[in-house]
Amino acid sequence: MTDTAIRAGAAGPKYGSMSRDRRWALRWSYFFLVLFAIFFLTPPIYMFITSLKTSAEISAEINPWWVFNPTLGNYIELLTQDTFLRFFRNSAIVSILVVTITMAISVVAAFALARMKFWGSATLATGVFLTYLIPETLLFIPLFKMFAWVNETLGIQLMNNWWTMIILYPTLTVPFCTWIMIGYFASIPKELDEAALIDGATWTQTLTKIFIPVALPGIIAATIFAFTVSWAQFLYPLAFTTSTSELVLPVGIVTTLIKGDVFNWGQIMAGALLGAAPPLIIYAFLMDYYIAGLTAGATKG
Amino acid sequence: MANIAAGTVRDVAGDNRSGLTKFMQRKSTIAFLMALPLLVLIFSLVAYPAGYAVYLAMLNKGMTRFVGFANFTFLFSRETFWMVVWQSCLFAITAVMFKAIIGFIVAHFVHNIPSKGQRKWRGMLLVPWVIPPAMSTLSWLWLFDPSYSAFNWLLQPLGIGPIPWIGETGWARFSVILVNVWIGAPFFMIMYLAALKSVPEQLYEAAAIDGATWWQRIWFVTLPMMRNIIAITALFSTIVTFANFDIVRVLTKGDPLNTTHVFATWAFRIGIEGNDIPLGATVSLFMVPILAVAAVFILRDITKRGSEV
Known part of the structure; x- marks a missing residue:
């Protein structure tokens, strides 16, 4: 509508220059997008290139941006190594359990906070959000001391155990997941659950039969968030685990594969790529949910 | 929270048999119980450590003695x-x-x-x-x-x-x-x-x-x-x-x-x-x-x- 108005109002040559401007703007956009794509994708691509090289090729004085004798040796070596598989197993178990615990706690709590108002529920919702803003770098030292205390008094050794991460990671995932679930639940029309309550549904039924199905996209987004956070977490395992058998993948790769002078960058890069694979695969298949989870934190609520 | 909970208990205590059951069925009680795991997690592993960090910062290296702001002044120097x-x-x-x-x-x-x-x-x-x-x-x-x-x-x-x-x-x-x-x-x-x-x-x-x-x-x-x-x-x-x-x-x-x-x-x-x-x-x-x-x-x-x- 407005478009035709502009065309009718403007003189002939003016219209032509506008469309030419538009075309040039498009060309420039693509040009800069390619530049930025190169900047953003160089490290992962170089990671992949290096992972296909032998140590001999890495140390040779030839073009580092090309693979002359591609080999899968690095991957095979890693995947047949007990320690690496152990890292992978630890990471997988920790992440899956943390996701389960996180979703169980946060969906139920978000439902209570969004729908079943109780004394202090609004303050608590804000508190949950504030907790999300407290970084783990502030908490690892007091937690370190607390774990030592738990060991002295209760005799439970939390230090140097991979399953300690299952207790710790929910502190990073639960606040944010609760927060975005509150946002999703709050957007569900009140009439829906009122109708269910009038029909005699209990609160549990309202949650499982109405809220969870309706807010499923939000739940998927929160699940992806919880998984990527627990898969990528680096500080807690670095501070609280030391034995090789107790490490999770990111820390395992950084601490055991980098062996000073030994030339195994091919293997390190292969390991890093394998460590990055699960989040990347999830992202490739569920990109829209992944992005919904990213933007939800600031746009909802 | 505890006050209110106690109050509700007293209110419904007249009907002795189902008092507790009724209390448990109240909307706010259910809601609170549903949010309880979240509260426990936040208080024990986020809020408490955050406060504990302040206390820790005022101890000496062996954590045997309270030294006030000595750690802070040491850092400043x-x-x-x-x-x-x-x-x-x-x-x-x-x-x-x-x-x-x-x-x-x-x-x-x-x-x-x-x-x-x-x-x-x-x-x-x-x-x-x-x-x-x-x-x-x-x-x-x-x-x-x-x-x-x-x-x-x-x-x-x-x-x-x-x-x-x-x-x-x-x-x-x-x-x-x-x-x-x-x-x-x-x-x-x-x-x-x-x-x-x-x-x-x-x-x-x-x-x-x-x-x-x-x-x-x-x-x-x-x-x-x-x-x-x-x-x-x-x-x-x-x-x-x-x-x-x-x-x-x-x-x-x-x-x-x-x-x-x-x-x-x-x-x-x-x-x-x-x-x-x-x-x-x-x-x-x-x-x-x-x-x-x-x-x-x-x-x-x-x-x-x-x-x-």
């Missing part, structure tokens, strides 16, 4: 501490600024192209954000390798270098910021792109009719409409960047000569590796003021928007 303060601020401010600028520019370019291709580009450009930071920093570490740097190989024919990417203070500081920008800029891009999509097309048309240049369109239409998202994204990012650990830890470990340490990595060095838990806690506490300021602004923004809706 150390040159390394002021270097860490300076580096943390430099790191956070520069990185957030560049992330915001690059994110804004890239979001515009993506928004400019036909919507058919946008998904593909967006998907490609977000990859740095998806890879676990410790893993992607490893690939940067290898790109920056002192003797086998692939960047230096490219620069060599141009007569530049070899550049000591992580070996010299100035370059090492540049490198940790570069990696942080690389990881964080895609997040800004995604947020800004979402904001750009929500600006009504009519505003641009009106501006075009009034003869606004592209610069005026950005300054008078886009920026005011996106102000909220820009502010909240930058504040979020300030918190995360200021408290960053992974990148510096993997890339430089604070070297050369502690000049690239930020609060988090230095606290780790002192508290965990150096076995001085109180001093480490003291160092990490210095993050609190800036985090608190950012948190207050975010909260204000969110509650403001909440009341608007």
Whole structure:
């Protein structure tokens, strides 16, 4: 509508220059997008290139941006190594359990906070959000001391155990997941659950039969968030685990594969790529949910 | 909470048989029980440790004696501490600024192209954000390798270098910021792109009719409409960047000569590796003021928007 108005109002040559401007703007956009794509994708691509090289090729004085004798040796070596598989197993178990615990706690709590108002529920919702803003770098030292205390008094050794991460990671995932679930639940029309309550549904039924199905996209987004956070977490395992058998993948790769002078960058890069694979695969298949989870934190609520 | 709970118990106590059952069936009781796991988690593993850190910071190294602010005054007298303060601020401010600028520019370019291709580009450009930071920093570490740097190989024919990417203070500081920008800029891009999509097309048309240049369109239409998202994204990012650990830890470990340490990595060095838990806690506490300021602004923004809706 407005478009035709502009065309009718403007003189002939003016219209032509506008469309030419538009075309040039498009060309420039693509040009800069390619530049930025190169900047953003160089490290992962170089990671992949290096992972296909032998140590001999890495140390040779030839073009580092090309693979002359591609080999899968690095991957095979890693995947047949007990320690690496152990890292992978630890990471997988920790992440899956943390996701389960996180979703169980946060969906139920978000439902209570969004729908079943109780004394202090609004303050608590804000508190949950504030907790999300407290970084783990502030908490690892007091937690370190607390774990030592738990060991002295209760005799439970939390230090140097991979399953300690299952207790710790929910502190990073639960606040944010609760927060975005509150946002999703709050957007569900009140009439829906009122109708269910009038029909005699209990609160549990309202949650499982109405809220969870309706807010499923939000739940998927929160699940992806919880998984990527627990898969990528680096500080807690670095501070609280030391034995090789107790490490999770990111820390395992950084601490055991980098062996000073030994030339195994091919293997390190292969390991890093394998460590990055699960989040990347999830992202490739569920990109829209992944992005919904990213933007939800600031746009909802 | 306990008072109210006690009150309700007394109210329903008249009917002795089902008193407890009724109480348990009350909406607010069920709701509270449903939120209880969340409360326990937050109080035991976030709120309590946060408060405990303050107490720890006032103990001596062996944690046997209360020393008040001695740890703080000790830090003030150390040159390394002021270097860490300076580096943390430099790191956070520069990185957030560049992330915001690059994110804004890239979001515009993506928004400019036909919507058919946008998904593909967006998907490609977000990859740095998806890879676990410790893993992607490893690939940067290898790109920056002192003797086998692939960047230096490219620069060599141009007569530049070899550049000591992580070996010299100035370059090492540049490198940790570069990696942080690389990881964080895609997040800004995604947020800004979402904001750009929500600006009504009519505003641009009106501006075009009034003869606004592209610069005026950005300054008078886009920026005011996106102000909220820009502010909240930058504040979020300030918190995360200021408290960053992974990148510096993997890339430089604070070297050369502690000049690239930020609060988090230095606290780790002192508290965990150096076995001085109180001093480490003291160092990490210095993050609190800036985090608190950012948190207050975010909260204000969110509650403001909440009341608007």
